[in-house]
Amino acid sequence: xxxxxxxxxxxxxxxxxxxxxxxxxxxxxxxxxxxxxxxxxxxxxxxxxxxxxxxxxxxxxxxxxxxxxxxxxxxxxxxxxxxxxxxxxxxxxxxxxxxxxxxxxxxxxxxxxxxxxxxxxxxxxxxxxxxxxxxxxxxxxxxxxxxxxxxxxxxx
Numbered sequence: 001x002x003x004x005x006x007x008x009x010x011x012x013x014x015x016x017x018x019x020x021x022x023x024x025x026x027x028x029x030x031x032x033x034x035x036x037x038x039x040x041x042x043x044x045x046x047x048x049x050x051x052x053x054x055x056x057x058x059x060x061x062x063x064x065x066x067x068x069x070x071x072x073x074x075x076x077x078x079x080x081x082x083x084x085x086x087x088x089x090x091x092x093x094x095x096x097x098x099x100x101x102x103x104x105x106x107x108x109x110x111x112x113x114x115x116x117x118x119x120x121x122x123x124x125x126x127x128x129x130x131x132x133x134x135x136x137x138x139x140x141x142x143x144x145x146x147x148x149x150x151x152x153x154x155x156x
Contacts, residue, residue, distance in 0.1 A: 009105055011080055011098045015072040017042050018103040026114045043068065049080070058082045077101055078138055085145035092146065096122055099135050 009019035017039055024035040046067035053059050058079040064070055077098065085092060097106070097120075106120040122129065129135060 010095065010102050011077060012072045012101045013103040013105060014042075015046060015076070016103055019105055019108075022105070022115075023108065023110075026108065026111060028108075028110050053079050053083055056083055056086065058086075072101060074101070074134060074138075078141065081138060081142055082145050085142045092142075094142065096129060099138060100124065100129070 008014075013019045013022075020035065020038045020042060023029060029035045029038070050059075050063075050065075050067040050070065054063070054065075060075075070076060081094065081098070084094075100123050102123060104120065107117045108115040111117060124132070
């Protein structure tokens with residue numbers, strides 16, 4: 001189980017629809033209708049994810065019910081990490097881009113010169129990344145969550 005791979009949006013990019021908007025700006029869709037349809041599909045996917053997070057008890061009870069009312073935040077990011085960490089998958093792959101809530105992808109399939117594929121840089125160096133208290137908190141929690149399923153909220 002993993003939250004991202006090289007050809008998929010980061011968690012923030014997924015939640016914001018940034019990958020769809022980027023592909024639209026790069027001219028990868030044949031028409032505006034395709035772009036609008038993909039945005040609508042993403043809206044439904046975000047809602048399905050939020051519903052799954054709620055069913056798995058990964059979010060505080062006071063979290064709004066509609067995905068469109070929730071911006072990407074450290075709490076939502078942690079809830080998604082909790083959800084995948086609690087899966088029964090033997091392996092779990094996480095991306096530093098998701099810990100940093102970066103929205104830009106590493107690669108945009110279908111592009112050669114229009115996007116700087118494979119030249120993506122983290123917004124922090126590794127020393128700073130692994131000394132950040134919030135990232136340490138998230139990764140420590142992921143380690144705890146790998147050992148159990150259900151119960152609690154994103155601050156457990």
